[in-house]
Amino acid sequence: xxxxxxxxxxxLALTACNKDDDNxxxxxxxxxxxxxxxxxxxxxxxTFIEDGSSEDELVNTYLFLFSGDGTVVASLxxxxxxxxxxxxxxxxxxxxxxxxxxxxxLNELNxxxxxxxxxxxSLNFDxxxxxxxxxxx
Numbered sequence: 001x002x003x004x005x006x007x008x009x010x011x012l013a014l015t016a017c018n019k020d021d022d023n024x025x026x027x028x029x030x031x032x033x034x035x036x037x038x039x040x041x042x043x044x045x046x047t048f049i050e051d052g053s054s055e056d057e058l059v060n061t062y063l064f065l066f067s068g069d070g071t072v073v074a075s076l077x078x079x080x081x082x083x084x085x086x087x088x089x090x091x092x093x094x095x096x097x098x099x100x101x102x103x104x105x106l107n108e109l110n111x112x113x114x115x116x117x118x119x120x121x122s123l124n125f126d127x128x129x130x131x132x133x134x135x136x137x
Contacts, residue, residue, distance in 0.1 A: 033087050033094050033115055036123055037066040039136050046122065047133035050108060058105060063137065072098065074106055081106050096125060 037043070043066070045059045062074040066085060074081045083100035094115035100106040113125035113132050121136040 028094055028115060028118075030087055030089060030094065033096070033123075034068070036118060036136075037085070037087070037096070037134075038068055041137040043123070043134040043136055045132065046135045047131055048109075049129075049131040051130070055108060058108060062106070064134065074100070 042063045044063060045056070048055045048059050062076045062081075064072055064074050066072045070084050070086060072083045072085045074083070081100055081104045083098060083104075083106065085099070086097045088095055088097070090112075095112045096115060097112040098109050100110055102110075109132070111127050111130070113127050116124040116126050118124070123134040125132040125134075
């Protein structure tokens with residue numbers, strides 16, 4: 001009886017943990033994410049929430065052009081901010097790491113963002129409750 005109970009508990013423990021439970025979006029690939037970021041007409045940010053507060057007004061007027069060489073250019077009328085980005089997989093999750101100059105209006109985006117999903121023309125990212133949504137133009 002004890003042995004049966006041990007086997008049942010062991011089986012429950014093994015089946016209760018699902019790799020997809022961490023919202024890893026394991027079906028998406030780096031190639032997919034890179035192709036979605038490097039669209040020729042660019043991306044805009046439609047949602048940026050940091051520490052529970054909307055920061056949309058800081059970033060939503062910029063047009064972001066991601067290049068295949070790891071550079072990203074954000075432009076707003078006559079202002080251009082150049083940065084870099086890297087996509088990678090860490091702990092089974094796709095991530096986007098962006099780096100803009102510290103003295104720029106976009107330095108709040110300097111973070112590693114977990115790719116959550118693509119919904120329509122939007123790319124959804126999250127980092128410990130902070131939310132970033134890019135939309136294709």
